[in-house]
Amino acid sequence: MRSSLREVAARLCRHVSSSPQRPHLVVADGKRRVQFIFEKIPGGVKPDIVLSDLRLERFARNAQGQWVLSAVVHEGALEARIFLYTAGQIQSFPVWSTPHRNVDFDGDGTVGEADWAALHKNAASLYDLNGDGRITAEDETIFVLNYLLENPCHQID
Ligand SMILES: [Ca+2]
Numbered sequence: 711m712r713s714s715l716r717e718v719a720a721r722l723c724r725h726v727s728s729s730p731q732r733p734h735l736v737v738a739d740g741k742r743r744v745q746f747i748f749e750k751i752p753g754g755v756k757p758d759i760v761l762s763d764l765r766l767e768r769f770a771r772n773a774q775g776q777w778v779l780s781a782v783v784h785e786g787a788l789e790a791r792i793f794l795y796t797a798g799q800i801q802s803f804p805v806w807s808t809p810h811r812n813v814d815f816d817g818d819g820t821v822g823e824a825d826w827a828a829l830h831k832n833a834a835s836l837y838d839l840n841g842d843g844r845i846t847a848e849d850e851t852i853f854v855l856n857y858l859l860e861n862p863c864h865q866i867d
């Protein structure tokens with residue numbers, strides 16, 4: 711049996727909530743800024759970074775000595791990522807963002823299980839959230855992330 715929207719959202723929230731990203735989830739509209747505070751970077755050397763689908767605004771230490779990275783997510787980005795090179799190690803951090811989509815398919819004013827079920831029953835273009843002509847796991851991810859924009863993780867078990 712397919713997992714319910716609530717189950718899938720709760721699973722995704724475990725990853726989202728453990729990320730150093732603030733805010734935890736943003737709309738990828740080319741304007742919103744995300745901030746990462748890296749707590750455990752060894753040594754006093756500034757780490758090298760590589761950004762994928764992000765535009766760097768600032769990477770500097772704050773008053774507490776933590777490295778803080780501020781960046782803007784590219785428009786439409788679903789898999790933006792930060793790579794951090796420290797002490798011979800590469801760490802990679804996913805950036806939680808999504809293109810904004812209306813996923814209230816049945817138009818009842820809220821996003822819920824009925825809309826989630828509609829996504830899986832229909833192949834119409836309305837449900838193809840990334841516009842690639844197919845309904846795949848990526849459309850599911852966009853659906854759930856848009857659900858989480860309205861229903862933040864801290865409100866979900
Ligand atoms: Ca609905």
Ligand SMILES: [Ca+2]
Nearest residue numbers: 840842844849
């Ligand atoms: Ca698709």
